[in-house]
Amino acid sequence: MSQEKRKIIPKKHPMPYQDPGVRCSNFEEVALGYSEETAVLEANRCIQCKNSPCIDGCPVGIDIPAFIKMIAERDFAGAISKIKEKNYLPAICGRVCPQESQCEAKCTIGKKNEPVAIGRLERFIADWEMAQDLESTPEITPNGKKVAIVGSGPSGLTTAACLGLKGYQVTVFEALHVAGGVLIYGIPEFRLPKKIVAREIENISRLGVDIRVNAVVGKLNSIDELLEQGYDAVYIGTGAGLPYFMNIPGENLNGVYSANEFLTRNNLMKAYKFPDYLTPIRVGDRVAVIGGGNVAMDSARTALRLGAESNIIYRRTIKEMPARHEEVEHAMEEGVQFEYLASPIEIKGNEEGRVTSIICQKYELGEPDESGRRSPVAIPGEMFEIPVDTVIMAIGQGPNPLVPQTTPDLNTNKWGNIIADAETGATSMKGVYAGGDVVTGAATVILAMGAGKGAAEAIDEYLQGSK
Amino acid sequence: MFAIVLKEELAPKIKLFKVLAPEIARKAQPGQFIILRIDEEGERIPLTIADFDAAAGTITIIFQEVGKTTDLLGIMEQGDSLLDFVGPLGMESEIENYGTVVCIGGGVGVAPVFPIARALQEAGNTVISIIGARNSELLIWKQEMNQISSKLHVATDDGSAGQKGFVSDVLAEILDSTQVDRIIAIGPVPMMEAVCKVAPESITTMVSLNPIMVDGTGMCGACRVEVNRQTKFACVDGPEFDGHQVNWDLVKMRAKMFVKEEKEALSHRCGEGECQCHRKNEK
Numbered sequence A: 001m002s003q004e005k006r007k008i009i010p011k012k013h014p015m016p017y018q019d020p021g022v023r024c025s026n027f028e029e030v031a032l033g034y035s036e037e038t039a040v041l042e043a044n045r046c047i048q049c050k051n052s053p054c055i056d057g058c059p060v061g062i063d064i065p066a067f068i069k070m071i072a073e074r075d076f077a078g079a080i081s082k083i084k085e086k087n088y089l090p091a092i093c094g095r096v097c098p099q100e101s102q103c104e105a106k107c108t109i110g111k112k113n114e115p116v117a118i119g120r121l122e123r124f125i126a127d128w129e130m131a132q133d134l135e136s137t138p139e140i141t142p143n144g145k146k147v148a149i150v151g152s153g154p155s156g157l158t159t160a161a162c163l164g165l166k167g168y169q170v171t172v173f174e175a176l177h178v179a180g181g182v183l184i185y186g187i188p189e190f191r192l193p194k195k196i197v198a199r200e201i202e203n204i205s206r207l208g209v210d211i212r213v214n215a216v217v218g219k220l221n222s223i224d225e226l227l228e229q230g231y232d233a234v235y236i237g238t239g240a241g242l243p244y245f246m247n248i249p250g251e252n253l254n255g256v257y258s259a260n261e262f263l264t265r266n267n268l269m270k271a272y273k274f275p276d277y278l279t280p281i282r283v284g285d286r287v288a289v290i291g292g293g294n295v296a297m298d299s300a301r302t303a304l305r306l307g308a309e310s311n312i313i314y315r316r317t318i319k320e321m322p323a324r325h326e327e328v329e330h331a332m333e334e335g336v337q338f339e340y341l342a343s344p345i346e347i348k349g350n351e352e353g354r355v356t357s358i359i360c361q362k363y364e365l366g367e368p369d370e371s372g373r374r375s376p377v378a379i380p381g382e383m384f385e386i387p388v389d390t391v392i393m394a395i396g397q398g399p400n401p402l403v404p405q406t407t408p409d410l411n412t413n414k415w416g417n418i419i420a421d422a423e424t425g426a427t428s429m430k431g432v433y434a435g436g437d438v439v440t441g442a443a444t445v446i447l448a449m450g451a452g453k454g455a456a457e458a459i460d461e462y463l464q465g466s467k
Numbered sequence B: 001m002f003a004i005v006l007k008e009e010l011a012p013k014i015k016l017f018k019v020l021a022p023e024i025a026r027k028a029q030p031g032q033f034i035i036l037r038i039d040e041e042g043e044r045i046p047l048t049i050a051d052f053d054a055a056a057g058t059i060t061i062i063f064q065e066v067g068k069t070t071d072l073l074g075i076m077e078q079g080d081s082l083l084d085f086v087g088p089l090g091m092e093s094e095i096e097n098y099g100t101v102v103c104i105g106g107g108v109g110v111a112p113v114f115p116i117a118r119a120l121q122e123a124g125n126t127v128i129s130i131i132g133a134r135n136s137e138l139l140i141w142k143q144e145m146n147q148i149s150s151k152l153h154v155a156t157d158d159g160s161a162g163q164k165g166f167v168s169d170v171l172a173e174i175l176d177s178t179q180v181d182r183i184i185a186i187g188p189v190p191m192m193e194a195v196c197k198v199a200p201e202s203i204t205t206m207v208s209l210n211p212i213m214v215d216g217t218g219m220c221g222a223c224r225v226e227v228n229r230q231t232k233f234a235c236v237d238g239p240e241f242d243g244h245q246v247n248w249d250l251v252k253m254r255a256k257m258f259v260k261e262e263k264e265a266l267s268h269r270c271g272e273g274e275c276q277c278h279r280k281n282e283k
């Protein structure tokens, strides 16, 4: 069919979703995925434009037009191999990438109409592959060199996969009892089913990568000790797992959680199945979540599913919210309430020390700051109080200090992030590389993966050079 | 999986396990703890390392059955395995030659005090120990403590062993007659608080806090405590702090976060199916 003559369908093919009225009380996945037919139709919306700007929008540079063309031609096996040339975790990225500010933001069709649904197609093809049970173990020739990877988030896993494929003997050390990092303990089941993450991790294990859980580097072995024990190189991908609090009165009352605690109890420990699973969680009738990013959305929607009325309190407006658009929309459909231009100044409690309400300051938008976003300015005297039982702080996370603290030669910046080369991940220590959130601060899955991939190449070069 | 290679009942509802965990045993230091999970449905619970043996590759833990998870732990047997066992977590105790140190253990708290007292003694300190319990039956590790102390005092609430009264009473007497350079106190919160009231602020009085924890690596903030008016994460900044600076009201309050859920967990499935929980029959 001639590409030019075809009339462009203005909108993306809609994603089938679980009905908001139903999904607000279960933890099953919200987006159900395209059918084969819809995927092929959507792939046909791509006009295969000459300059393919979408590729520049993808932090790992997937050849997007090529894989979309293969979907249009029903060459699904070809499409998945094309993606996997650049991205080892497409089932995950298709679900959680902020496509609206990456690949889809650049799409030519998107200038006048809705862009091609690149993320949904990526997810479709990755899910298709899983359903085929095609996974095979590639032939790998061991090269006799050992690499240690610290942290099993998307960054560490990507480095592990790349180096495993090249024949390195890779060991991943993970502090928690399950591998996956934020993909397991942070992002909820209803957005990223854990069986998908588990499946991706199985694929990586199949490359001969040894994943050791319950291994806290810095406590069990330090980076220096790993090098002494015969690892030829180390990659640090320990993420940004240290929760920030606001330092306001009442923040240590019972009922104030960091988003990390709230989400970890629920996702990693499965508190939503309490008491069959023994880790408790308590939400009460009304919850306030402070923040406007993905972490805040996930917390608010989790609280809702646990039966509470859920309120997001954000100091700017919906336009400045850093969360994925789709998640904000979904949260609204499910009944999460949004309070913009407000920020808590105090949390009140009763004589038992339980949260009873939150007092907020009202803001208005002032001049744009360095990031270009208009920064909020307090309106003197304008305050309001909301009765709540639970407050969840989702205002950001910093790097976990365990590894830097026990590695004196590793340079960090004033926020505690490891200083590493953006391309190669090289740090101040020879043979030690780092990437992902521990370097950049809390960012995205795809950037963490990209950093892991860059570092894998640099490690390979370093170790092949040092034969 | 981590095998339980030895199980001993030290007192009613107080049990000792030696767990095979060679990597942790090689690294463990006094004052540190582990987090364990029995099985897939299990909660992660912290327990102090009561002893470690790098040669045998074992970690000793001593626990009191106070709720669902510790009850379930109590019915595990030698040869059974724990699904997860992670550590050593937390900061190690500060060990120097201070001069004369009083080491106080209350109830099951005698266990975590033991390796610290031993290290202090090895570092050249004169170690005066005080161990206490409600009654003589609940007193644990008297002999072990005796071996590493210059002097051992015993106190029980009912006077069935040693002196009648609290460990803090014994401390007050010692302070009257002896120059003390440092105090270590581990046990129930009311005991540690009482010790801090008796001890003058000029003597550093280290206590080991045990707030509710999840990950034990500084990732969740569940273990928040206030020390010197600053919020600290006990799992990475502690668990030991100078008790004179601890906000005890907050410690007590935060321990009650999940009281209702803890009761619910206890009665859940109790007596049903394969449940071997012994509580029902006892009561």
Ligand SMILES: Cc1cc2nc3c(=O)[nH]c(=O)nc-3n(C[C@H](O)[C@H](O)[C@H](O)COP(=O)(O)OP(=O)(O)OC[C@H]3O[C@@H](n4cnc5c(N)ncnc54)[C@H](O)[C@@H]3O)c2cc1C
Binding pocket: A096, A097, A098, A150, A151, A152, A153, A154, A155, A156, A173, A174, A175, A176, A179, A180, A181, A182, A183, A186, A187, A215, A216, A217, A218, A237, A238, A239, A240, A241, A263, A294, A295, A298, A324, A400, A402, A403, A435, A436, A437, A438, A442, A443, A444, A445, A446, A448
């Ligand atoms: C709730 C939530 C929702 C999010 N939603 C999105 C989204 O929709 N889209 C998106 O692109 N991004 C999202 N993000 C951000 C994204 O998840 C992160 O940017 C990404 O996971 C970073 O990957 P990483 O590999 O650097 O670190 P992490 O995923 O944080 O993994 C680090 C791992 O290292 C382990 N570790 C830490 N210290 C040690 C140690 N000393 N020894 C051994 N192991 C250690 C940790 O336990 C963890 O498993 C979200 C984040 C959160 C918290």
Ligand SMILES: Cc1cc2nc3c(=O)[nH]c(=O)nc-3n(C[C@H](O)[C@H](O)[C@H](O)COP(=O)(O)OP(=O)(O)OC[C@H]3O[C@@H](n4cnc5c(N)ncnc54)[C@H](O)[C@@H]3O)c2cc1C
Binding pocket: B033, B043, B045, B046, B047, B048, B049, B062, B063, B064, B065, B066, B067, B068, B069, B070, B071, B108, B111, B112, B209, B210, B211, B212, B213, B239, B255, B256, B262, B263, B265
């Ligand atoms: C760093 C650290 C070291 C510890 N070391 C030991 C040890 O060596 N031996 C030992 O027996 N216990 C120790 N504890 C306490 C132990 O973790 C708890 O007793 C255990 O988590 C209770 O779990 P459960 O499910 O059996 O009881 P739950 O049902 O959770 O609680 C039952 C009762 O125990 C109390 N409780 C709950 N959590 C704790 C807690 N974290 N600390 C104290 N009391 C609690 C509650 O008030 C409740 O009434 C330690 C705790 C910490 C944080």
Ligand code: SF4
Binding pocket: A057, A058, A059, A060, A061, A062, A064, A087, A093, A094, A097, A098, A099, A102, A103, A104, A118, A119, A122, A446
């Ligand atoms: S990885 Fe992310 S940015 Fe790249 S094509 Fe896929 S969805 Fe778009």
Ligand code: FES
Binding pocket: B212, B213, B214, B215, B216, B217, B218, B219, B220, B221, B222, B223, B233, B234, B235, B236
């Ligand atoms: S237990 Fe999670 S931060 Fe201390």
